[in-house]
Amino acid sequence: MAHRVLTGAPRGWVRTPVPARIAIIYLLSRLVTTGFFALAAAWSSVSSRFGAAPTLGDYALGWDAQWYWTVAVFGYPTALPVNDAGQVLENAWAFMPVYAYLAQFAGLGDWGAGAVLVSLVSGYLACLALFRLLRTRIGATAALWAVAFFASGPLAALFQVGYAESLFVLLLLVAIDLVSRHRYGWLYLVIPVMGFTRPGVLAFALFLGLHGISRWLTRDRHPLPVKDIVHIVALGALTTVVGFSWQVIAGVVTGDPGGYLKTELSWRRNWLSDASEDFIPFEGFVRGAEFWAEQWGMPTWAGWVILVVLVIGAAYALLRARSVRRLGLDIRLWSASYLLYLLAVFFPQSSTFRLLFPLTPLAGAVAVPRSGAYRWGVLLVCLLLQWVWILAMYGSARTFWQIP
Structure with a gap:
């Protein structure tokens, strides 16, 4: 059945x-x-x-x-x-x-x-x-x-x-x-x-930018009407504004311009006793590699090596894996954009698996x-x-x- x-x-x-x-x-x-x-x-x-x-x-x-x-x-x-x-x-x-x-x-x-x-x-x-x-x-x-x-x-x-x-x-x-x-x-x-x-729409802004670049580079084989250019640029701008707007709204309502980022970073203190008070792009995964290496009884450098291997492995899969390539360029560009977004903003912990849910289109490769x-x-x-x-x-x- x-x-x-x-x-x-x-x-x-x-x-x-x-x-x-x-x-x-x-x-x-x-x-x-x-x-x-x-x-x-x-x-x-x-x-x-x-x-x-x-x-x-x-x-x-x-x-x-x-x-x-x-x-x-x-x-x-x-x-x-x-x-x-x-x-x-x-x-x-x-x-x-x-x-x-x-x-x-x-x-x-x-x-x-x-x-x-x-x-x-x-x-x-x-x-x-x-x-x-x-x-x-x-x-x-x-x-x-x-x-x-x-x-x-x-x-x-x-x-x-x-x-x-x-x-x-x-x-x-x-x-x-x-x-x-x-x-x-x-x-x-x-x-x-x-x-x-x-959260995550800023990754979509990056995806739209990469999509626009790919269409521009292939315009000799696949026509790129002016109206599509206007749409891609306008949508990229809209997505970027939407992506940052929640921070602005939180700042206006609470009177603290950094209130949203401070709120997000408050969860990180559950894992790191010396977590930074300010958001620093890509710091989360670097600190996470060090944290988990310590938890697993390994030297700090081992955590960095694991992180580098994971990044290289993901990049290779998106660029070279035949089953992934069959999904088409747009799905691969989205996946790369979202993974880069996670690397930039997230601290790896138990919720990491849930945060990979937006990579659902890759189920097609499997x-x-x-x-x-x-x-x-x-x-x-x-x-x-x-x-x-x-x-x-x-x-x-x-x-x-x-x-x-």
Whole structure:
């Protein structure tokens, strides 16, 4: 049955509309994820953050969902909270408003129900958008497998909890598809919504710049109308403005121009006792390499070597890997832009895996090999990693690195 759903080879499934096939894959995946959550709850102990015998609702509203609920119910603070040393503490300004208020609207006052509904619906629509994005690049069968890997992947729990990731990825996939099809007009609506859903839209500004350069360099083979040039430049400017606007808004409301960055850096102090008070691009990953090397009992230089190897490996995969190259230039440019953005702004810790979610289009590269045994093996690995992630971040969450 599952094989027929994924491949679409039997006659009945060929006649089944693609949205229905994707819906079946998605619903089956959600049932599995629900089962994983139930198992994690059954195994949870009093030492877990969620205590003994938590409900699925407790998990859905755990961790960052509490911050989005705070935004929806109480709004944003006009005065930044500080500790005795005058350092800004964690607060709601780190969380964008679109998902928080959309969940409140969708739940008709029951924020938790609305949050899960928005995440679930966004996840399904993101599966449709992923299929549309990949179908012409790797074929319908491989694109359907990519959807299965996405819906059942290590981070599939995000489709059922109060996090903004599934909504952001939906908007992102739509935006990449619009760019790749040169249908720029709709992006004037998509980009602002995406920019106020979660951080990361500045990476999209870089992507638009690289996309524009690539179109300019290939204009002899692929026409580049003046109107497209105008759109690319205007959208790049709009995305940049949107990307920095939240910092400006936070500064105006709180009276502290650096309030947003100080808020983001406050989370870093949970990991580094001597974290810098000022944002320095790329410092997070350098300090992170040193931190994790120390945690693993290795010399500092070993952490730097691991970081360099990871960066070189990612660059090689995007530039040279045949399965990645099949996805097309725009997906590779987006992936490179987003990875560079993470290197510039993020401190690597347990949330790193979640922050890789916007690299979802690369699922197509994993789906390219045609071997049925290989694809079923990948799906099994996805499910196993999903279980490990749910158990670590929810079922047994009690140490400093178990934060989704």
